[in-house]
Amino acid sequence: MVEKIGFIGAGSMAEALITGILEAELFSADRVYISDINQERVESLHNKYQVQIANNNQELVKQVDYIVLAVKPRVVKKILGRVGQQIRPYQKLFSIAAGVTTKQLEKHLSTDVPVVRLMPNTPALIGSGATAYTLGQAATEDASRVVKEIFSSVGLIVEVKEDLMDAVTGLSGSGPAYIYMIVEALSDAGVNVGLPRKVASKLAIQTLLGAGEMVQELEKHPAQLKDLVTSPGGTTITGLKELEKTGLRSSLYQAVESATAKSKELRGE
Numbered sequence: 131m132v133e134k135i136g137f138i139g140a141g142s143m144a145e146a147l148i149t150g151i152l153e154a155e156l157f158s159a160d161r162v163y164i165s166d167i168n169q170e171r172v173e174s175l176h177n178k179y180q181v182q183i184a185n186n187n188q189e190l191v192k193q194v195d196y197i198v199l200a201v202k203p204r205v206v207k208k209i210l211g212r213v214g215q216q217i218r219p220y221q222k223l224f225s226i227a228a229g230v231t232t233k234q235l236e237k238h239l240s241t242d243v244p245v246v247r248l249m250p251n252t253p254a255l256i257g258s259g260a261t262a263y264t265l266g267q268a269a270t271e272d273a274s275r276v277v278k279e280i281f282s283s284v285g286l287i288v289e290v291k292e293d294l295m296d297a298v299t300g301l302s303g304s305g306p307a308y309i310y311m312i313v314e315a316l317s318d319a320g321v322n323v324g325l326p327r328k329v330a331s332k333l334a335i336q337t338l339l340g341a342g343e344m345v346q347e348l349e350k351h352p353a354q355l356k357d358l359v360t361s362p363g364g365t366t367i368t369g370l371k372e373l374e375k376t377g378l379r380s381s382l383y384q385a386v387e388s389a390t391a392k393s394k395e396l397r398g399e
């Protein structure tokens with residue numbers, strides 16, 4: 131893209147997105163700007179990716195077309211209180227802060243600044259992210275087109291109504307961590323029954339990848355694919371019985387529900 135993109139907050143998620151968009155060659159490093167209160171962090175990302183350093187958030191806003199707000203939800207208000215009025219209608223504000231609504235963001239801006247609230251996830255780092263977005267009141271088809279172009283370069287992107295953004299945060303925003311925990315637990319479980327750690331980890335990861343790809347490619351209901359693994363009176367049904375007994379399904383329901391509630395709480399209203 132010929133436009134410039136800048137990240138206010140150069141933490142984990144900004145790094146995942148920067149890596150993904152550079153890898154996808156959507157932006158060159160001379161068109162990507164970062165600013166962060168942590169100067170060590172800024173230097174480290176600059177050295178690693180050759181992205182441009184803005185001395186502060188005000189400088190960044192002056193330099194770029196697209197501003198990605200990638201700070202923790204609790205500092206959004208303070209930052210936009212300082213730079214919000216500087217943002218011009220030809221620019222676009224993309225916020226990835228969990229819980230913070232487009233209305234809350236728009237309070238600090240001129241009424242005609244396009245705002246998009248997004249919820250990406252860390253696999254964007256390797257081009258396998260999942261992002262949902264919703265448009266603010268001044269965001270038109272043009273904002274939608276730009277968001278799709280940028281975020282489809284790092285994975286899947288879907289538009290949802292704003293009242294679903296907290297649920298997205300509980301499911302796919304936080305979801306990679308649930309899956310990493312499952313991989314770790316499966317690998318430990320393999321070690322528990324005698325497999326060497328490396329073998330157990332490799333098998334756990336590939337099983338997860340294979341099952342994920344299969345459910346995506348075959349477009350079958352996951353229960354149908356589960357049935358294919360499950361021989362009558364066999365090993366799988368014995369394992370599944372344990373997962374039902376110990377409540378894997380209800381644990382996941384509960385995790386997504388609590389994370390969704392937390393997303394709402396983070397907006398501080």
Ligand SMILES: NC(=O)C1=CN([C@@H]2O[C@H](COP(=O)(O)OP(=O)(O)OC[C@H]3O[C@@H](n4cnc5c(N)ncnc54)[C@H](OP(=O)(O)O)[C@@H]3O)[C@@H](O)[C@H]2O)C=CC1
Pocket residue numbers: 138139140141142143144165166167168171187199200201202203205209226227228249250251252303304
């Ligand atoms: N991590 C994830 O998987 C995802 C995160 N998000 C959202 O992205 C946002 C960032 O999350 P994440 O990357 O994990 O958080 P991080 O804490 O890793 O990154 C935020 C960065 O912003 C810096 N910062 C704090 N205050 C300012 C300021 N005034 N100006 C500029 N930079 C500042 C922080 O510095 P310091 O640490 O010194 O405070 C930190 O380096 C959050 O709102 C989160 O909800 C969305 C999707 C997924």
Ligand SMILES: O=C(O)[C@@H]1CCC=N1
Pocket residue numbers: 228299303304
């Ligand atoms: O844990 C968090 O609050 C952020 C939002 C989604 C993923 N990480």
